[in-house]
Amino acid sequence: MQATVIKKLIESISIQDLKEAEEKICQNARPNFVVEGYDINEQLTHILAAIQILEMAENDKIGLNIAFRRFFERVRTSIS
Secondary structure, rough: HHHHHHHHHHOOOOOHHHHHHHHHHHOOOOOOOOOOOOOOHHHHHHHHHHHHHHHHHHOOOOOHHHHHHHHHHHHHHHHH
């Protein structure tokens, strides 16, 4: 998981387009935009993370940067 890739996605792709990309990947099709990543699994991870961050920002009525930091705090906590 690469934070810079996820940051680019949340800043440039709508949540609806990200959800459509998730569906396409799950159906072995290509998304309508380029998703960086080592393989399809990492690309899907980036998409899912971006969706979670955008949903968190919307639901909690917070900025993208705050949602981004909260997401990665959760990731760090789950790893340790």
